[in-house]
Amino acid sequence: MTLKMFEFIDDVINELESREIELENIAIDIKEVFRDIIGEDREGFLDVKARVKSSESLKEKILRNSYYKRFDNPSELLSNLSDLIGVRVECRFNEDEDKVYKIIKKQFRERTDEGLHYNRNYPQIILDLRERQPQKQKNGFVIYRIDGFFIKDDEKIPFELQIKSLVNLFWSEIEHKIVYKNYNYLVVDKFLKDIMASIKKNLSLMDNELLLIYNHINNKSKDNMWNQREEIEVLLSKIIYDVFADKVESSLGFAVDFRKSCDQVAKYILRSSEKDNTMDYNTILINLLERLNEIRENEVEFNSEITFERKLHFEDKFSKKVSQIIVSNMNNDFQWNLFFRIMFEIELGNNAEDFEKFIGFLKLELLDWKGSKKIDDILGEELAIQVKEEIMYKIANVFEIVESIEFIHNNNINAIVDKIQECIEFVTNEFLEMPVEQWQLKKDKVLNKFELTLLSYFSVAIPIEKANDIIEKIGENDEKISMAKNLINYYGKEVIDSKELVKIINK
Structure with a gap:
């Protein structure tokens, strides 16, 4: 049975291809308008080019950004795809980019009720000139990028306008092909x-x-002399990616970046193998390479559902909750599906057993922090177990909100472990006297503060109602609680960024 996400993607591509001629004509119209507005004889101006987004590029973008979760139907997705049509104004030098931008801004003076801009002679083209230009990109460099709409029969067809000099054009082509679109x-x-x-x-x-x-x-x-374990994990991760990247691209028709997931798969497989037998890492690696060579020769299905041979079994609250969240996403989220498909292909055995082992491994990873045994001596074994379980359940709560596979990537696991360490150090330092009584009295405040710390790390947006509840639970006194509540409710927003909430509470 084909995964729903791929059925959705096929529907979107069919919608795009059915409108191909219409969109190509619109792209030509937009191109001619900007050529006319800027003036073909303008010093520094070279040309305007336009294109409609290709099917392959759109498929990759839908998967990369999980658009199948955000939009209910193909028409809604295409209407919200900012670069459905890409328009590029090419100019000679970097300083010409700003000159061209100012020409466009000067020509689009009229405003709509929403604050967008248009030209009286070309009312069908709407630009959003409210953002400061140039914009800073993720790579640290800047770009002149403007969102726009082409109005046709009351439909808003989105396009993205970029202004680029020859140098930046050459640079972007290198970056696009070597870095951005190359997932090797x-x-x-x-x-x-x-x-x-x-x-x-x-x-x-x-x-x-x-x-x-x-x-x-x-x-x-x-x-940088890494120890043997780290060297082999990096090497194995690369090999896993190389084996499966070709198969994924062959199956889907385009490349997908899942390198960080391969890092975690490699780490799990090696460390679980290390615990299961007495072989050294070189022997383990040889056995894994033999298995990967077998997989390389076999076909792997990437658009079918993952199933379990039996009912999954977990005893602790953390494992139960995290496993339920992952299972619910396993056949609805491409990255989760791909992660476990790779793991189950490599691990010989049944899926249920492998999945239970992985959840156990994930829990141990989160409990692997300095001084984890010291807490038993300070708080006593019984209370230490309780504190750890309560903290782990808070992590599961945050995982339910974040839901992304990025949560289990190595860099984020390490960050969570650091925050667990900070929380534990606070508990052991503050609750030295009468630890049991102190924990029962203050645990809600400590745990809610820990949860907010994790939410802020993942930049989670928090509903104002919940934010007020958090302030009530972790505020230091009535005056600070009242002040914090007034601040977050002042602007009348429905949600607040968790990082901003932390700043407000700490004022």
Whole structure:
């Protein structure tokens, strides 16, 4: 049975292709308008180009951004796809980008009731000029990027307008093909970014880039001697990605980035193998490589549901809740589905047993913090177990809200462990005298504060009603509680960013 997400994607692509001629004509109309507005003889201006988003690119974007969760039907998705049509104004130099932007801004002076801009001679084209330009991108560089709409028969057809100089055009093509659209596993990702940034600053200094590469490789071998476990985990993660990336691309028709998931799969498989037998890491790796070679030769189905051979069994509250959340998403979220499909393919055995082992591994990962045994001596074994279980259940609550597979990626697991450590240190330092009584008295405040800390790490938006409840539970005194509540309710918003809530509470 085909996963619903792929059925949705097929419906979206069919909708896009059925409107291909219409959208191509609109792209041409938009292109001609901007050529006319800017003026083809304008100094520094070169050309305007436009394109309709391709089916392959749209498929990849839907999966990458989980659009199948956000939109109910194909028409709604396409109506909200900001770059359904891409329009690019090309100019000669970097300083010409600002000149072209100012020309466009000057020409689009009229305003709609929503505060958007249009030109009287071309009322069918609406631009959103409210944002400051240029905008800062995730890679740290800036870009002139403007959202727009083309009005046709009362329908708003979205397009994205970019203004780029020749240098930035050349740079974006490199970044797009080598970095953004290339998910081949790169152990030296940070180094690649450093190199690309250097190229952006000065495209002509190629020998300097080669020198940076040479120095970086030498420094890697001398200064970063990882232990055997970490080396093998990195290597295995790369191999897993290479084996499955080809199969995923062959099955779906486009590349998908799931490198961080491979990191966690590799870590789980190696460390669970280490506990299950007495073989050294080299022998374990050889056995795993043999299994991966078998998988490489076999077909793997990526659009069918994952099932379990029997009912899953867990004893603690954390494991029960986390497993229920993952299972509910396993066949509804592409990244979760892919993660466990890879793990179940590599691990020989039944899916139910492998899944239970993984949840146990995840729990142990979160409990792997410095001083985890020391807490037993300070609080007593019985209270220490209770404190750990309560903290773990709060983590499960946050996981239910975040829901993303990114929650279990190594960098986030490490961050959560650090925050557990901070919470435990507070408890052991504050509750030295009469720890049982102190914990019963203050545990709600401690646990709610810990939960808010995790929510803020993941930048979760919190409903105002819940935010008021959190303030009530963790506020230090009536005056501060009242002040914090007044601050979050002042603007009349329905939600508040958890990081902002932390700042308000700590004032």
